[in-house]
Amino acid sequence: MPGIRERQTSGVGLSAASAPRRRKRGELSREQIIEAALAFIDRHGVGELSMRRLAAELDAGTMTIYGYFRDKDELLDAVVDAISRQAPLPKLSGTWREQLRQLVMRWNANLNHHPGIVRLRLERPILSPGALRITENGLRILEDAGFTPAEAAQAFRTIFLYNFGSAVFNPPDRVPEAQQAVRVAAAALPPDHYPRVLGAVDEMAEVMDPAMQFERGLDLILDGLERRLEAKRR
Amino acid sequence: MPGIRERQTSGVGLSAASAPRRRKRGELSREQIIEAALAFIDRHGVGELSMRRLAAELDAGTMTIYGYFRDKDELLDAVVDAISRQAPLPKLSGTWREQLRQLVMRWNANLNHHPGIVRLRLERPILSPGALRITENGLRILEDAGFTPAEAAQAFRTIFLYNFGSAVFNPPDRVPEAQQAVRVAAAALPPDHYPRVLGAVDEMAEVMDPAMQFERGLDLILDGLERRLEAKRR
DNA sequence: ACCTGAACACCGTTCAAGT
DNA sequence: ACCTGAACACCGTTCAAGT
Numbered sequence: 001m002p003g004i005r006e007r008q009t010s011g012v013g014l015s016a017a018s019a020p021r022r023r024k025r026g027e028l029s030r031e032q033i034i035e036a037a038l039a040f041i042d043r044h045g046v047g048e049l050s051m052r053r054l055a056a057e058l059d060a061g062t063m064t065i066y067g068y069f070r071d072k073d074e075l076l077d078a079v080v081d082a083i084s085r086q087a088p089l090p091k092l093s094g095t096w097r098e099q100l101r102q103l104v105m106r107w108n109a110n111l112n113h114h115p116g117i118v119r120l121r122l123e124r125p126i127l128s129p130g131a132l133r134i135t136e137n138g139l140r141i142l143e144d145a146g147f148t149p150a151e152a153a154q155a156f157r158t159i160f161l162y163n164f165g166s167a168v169f170n171p172p173d174r175v176p177e178a179q180q181a182v183r184v185a186a187a188a189l190p191p192d193h194y195p196r197v198l199g200a201v202d203e204m205a206e207v208m209d210p211a212m213q214f215e216r217g218l219d220l221i222l223d224g225l226e227r228r229l230e231a232k233r234r
Numbered sequence: 235m236p237g238i239r240e241r242q243t244s245g246v247g248l249s250a251a252s253a254p255r256r257r258k259r260g261e262l263s264r265e266q267i268i269e270a271a272l273a274f275i276d277r278h279g280v281g282e283l284s285m286r287r288l289a290a291e292l293d294a295g296t297m298t299i300y301g302y303f304r305d306k307d308e309l310l311d312a313v314v315d316a317i318s319r320q321a322p323l324p325k326l327s328g329t330w331r332e333q334l335r336q337l338v339m340r341w342n343a344n345l346n347h348h349p350g351i352v353r354l355r356l357e358r359p360i361l362s363p364g365a366l367r368i369t370e371n372g373l374r375i376l377e378d379a380g381f382t383p384a385e386a387a388q389a390f391r392t393i394f395l396y397n398f399g400s401a402v403f404n405p406p407d408r409v410p411e412a413q414q415a416v417r418v419a420a421a422a423l424p425p426d427h428y429p430r431v432l433g434a435v436d437e438m439a440e441v442m443d444p445a446m447q448f449e450r451g452l453d454l455i456l457d458g459l460e461r462r463l464e465a466k467r468r
Numbered sequence: 469a470c471c472t473g474a475a476c477a478c479c480g481t482t483c484a485a486g487t
Numbered sequence: 488a489c490c491t492g493a494a495c496a497c498c499g500t501t502c503a504a505g506t
Contacts, residue, residue, distance in 0.1 A: 028471095051499065061472040063500085072499065122353055122402055125412050125442065127419035132431055135438075139430035149430070153437035158451035162392065165399020168356055178359050185361035196373035196383075197366055203387035204369075208359065217392035224458035262490095285480060295491040297481085306480065 028060065030068050034082050037075060038114075046116040051075075077128075080121045083114055084130030089137065096145035097222055100138065104159055107134055108214055111167040118167045126164075135160075146229055155225055162217060170210040179205040262294065264302050264312065271313050272348075280350040285309075314355045317348055318364030323371065330379035331456055334372065338393055341368055342448055345401040352401045369394075380463055389459060396451060404444040413439040 036058050041049055051072055055062040069075040087110040092099040111118055135156060142152035182205040186198055197204070207213050270292050275283055285306055289296040303309040321344040326333040345352055369390060376386035416439040420432055431438070441447050 050497085052497085063472050064470085066500075067470070119356055125403075125415050127415055129419075129423060132419065132423065132428060136428050136431050139434060143430060149434040150437045150440075152430075153434050153441050154447070154450050155454060157438075157441040157447055158396065158454050161399035161403060161447075161451065162396045163399075164403055165395040165397075168402060169359075169395060169398055181359050181361055185363075185366065189363060189366065194366060194370050196377060196386075197370050200373060200383040200387050203384045204391075206384075207387050207391040213388065213391055213395075216388050217395065220389060220392050220458040220462075221455060222458070223461045224454040224456070227457045227461040228454075284478085286478090297491050298489085300481075301489070 028058065028064065028068065030078065033058065033065060033068055033075070034078050037079050038082065041079070041117060042114065046120060076120045077124075080117065080126065081128040081130055083110070083117060084126070084128055084134075086110070087130070087134070089133065092137070092141070096141050097226065099141045100159075101218065101222065103134065103137055103141065104163060104218055105215065108163050108166065111163070112172045112210065115171045115173050118164060122168075142225075145225075146232060147225075151228075155221075159218070159221060162221060163214075166210055166214050166217070170208070170213065172210055175209045175211075178208040182208060262292065262298065262302065267292065267299060267302055267309070268312050268316050271309060272316065275313070275351060276348065280354060310354045311358075314351065314360065315362040315364055317344070317351060318360070318362055318368075320344075321364070321368070323367060326371070326375070330375050331460065333375045334393075335452065335456065337368065337371055337375065338397060338452055339449065342397050342400065345397070346406045346444065349405045349407050352398060356402075376459075379459075380466060381459075385462075389455075393452070393455060396455060397448075400444055400448050400451070404442070404447060406444055409443045409445075412442040416442060 033054070037049065037054055040054060040057055051065055052062045055065055058064070065075070069078065087107065090102050090106045092102055094102075138156045138159070139149070139152045142155055143149060147155065183201060186194075186201045186204075189198065191198060267288070271283060271288055274288060274291055285299055286296045289299050292298075299309070303312065321341065324336050324340045326336055328336075372390045372393070373383070373386045376389055377383060381389065417435060420428075420435045420438075423432065425432060
């Protein structure tokens with residue numbers, strides 16, 4: 001396991017107050033801890049975060065964090081919520097299709113801005129007010145376009161799952177490795193039984209790059225919605 | 235952390251040979267270890283699996299496993315590959331749409347048959363021969379329908395991401411909890427700013443159930459493909 | 469009140485030794 | 488050869504004590 005070998009010698013201490021050696025009281029807050037956790041994750045990756053290391057980063061005793069969060073899960077929930085809240089809603093304009101496209105593209109870019117963080121919250125549904133702002137706008141666009149609330153909820157959930165699936169399985173870093181893995185896997189295949197895979201190795205590799213894939217897949221889903229609207233009108 | 239409190243007292247020992255106390259040599263194999271890991275995961279959940287516990291289950295010393303797998307990652311890779319290999323390919327019949335539908339529905343059912351296991355393999359792409367059998371068939375159906383190899387690869391990747399997104403974020407157990415979480419989150423929302431969410435709480439809750447959601451979302455993507463084929467013909 | 473060291477019950481993995 | 492106990496460097500969290 002490679003990574004940080006900087007023993008908790010010095011203690012980095014964010015942009016916090018100038019506490020002399022050991023902080024006294026009220027020096028910390030949930031916000032400060034969340035901010036430190038986000039900074040740590042962006043710097044070292046999500047797998048390296050531990051309560052002990054985070055506390056050391058804050059120049060505090062490990063158990064101090066437990067005064068602000070019940071356990072590590074609660075802390076991670078708060079971190080993910082903070083990210084959703086950070087996402088600015090784009091100004092939406094144009095047809096329903098253009099508006100939905102803008103909303104989802106921005107959402108996806110925001111998820112990819114913190115690689116790996118979405119893997120923290122696979123277990124429980126993501127339903128913080130910050131995340132639901134995006135849902136609210138998605139439902140509005142779809143209902144205004146002519147879909148019923150039930151159809152809108154179903155379509156938005158499909159887009160949600162595609163979006164989060166992309167963020168989880170298509171991390172924006174390490175694209176070359178993923179593309180190389182496709183070529184290696186193809187080369188190891190018994191040639192007779194995989195003609196289409198072997199005939200489309202380059203295309204499969206290209207599509208491992210989220211910059212190439214996400215928008216095009218979204219357009220496919222939007223085409224499906226378009227078709228349904230046309231069927232409604234007819 | 236709740237879970238298994240059965241100290242490594244007795245050691246269960248699969249359908250293995252009748253080694254007396256301590257096994258001598260060649261008694262174990264990669265296959266036996268994978269089988270034991272799968273059985274353990276299905277029984278206790280994926281979060282409870284540790285090298286120490288798995289070894290105890292096999293009535294072996296912890297380090298014995300390291301004679302067969304370089305580390306835990308390599309073991310988990312092998313477990314996920316074993317599942318892909320288990321998935322029987324359905325006999326495909328009907329139109330391209332019906333065939334693709336059958337293929338993907340079976341694939342999704344297979345993923346959901348081992349809840350949580352797909353979370354083990356988020357990091358590296360899933361490209362074992364077992365998994366690529368499904369890709370091969372998907373590409374064949376799409377190309378026979380009239381799509382180019384590039385279009386087929388792109389469409390199949392979209393379906394892949396939707397499918398794995400569903401398996402990761404929509405686990406088939408604990409549906410009632412997820413639906414309850416939707417209602418709780420909605421109830422906590424400031425009412426003025428979330429009119430569409432609050433007007434569609436039941437619809438949003440329903441769509442948290444993969445049995446309701448997956449097939450309908452797949453149909454939406456298939457509608458998108460249908461629309462593109464029509465545009466090609468025109 | 470607010471903070472924290474020591475301790476408990478775990479991890480994965482290296483190493484050197486057992487048979 | 489094949490297996491494994493002891494040890495190392497970690498975890499999250501409980502508890503009882505420090506100021």
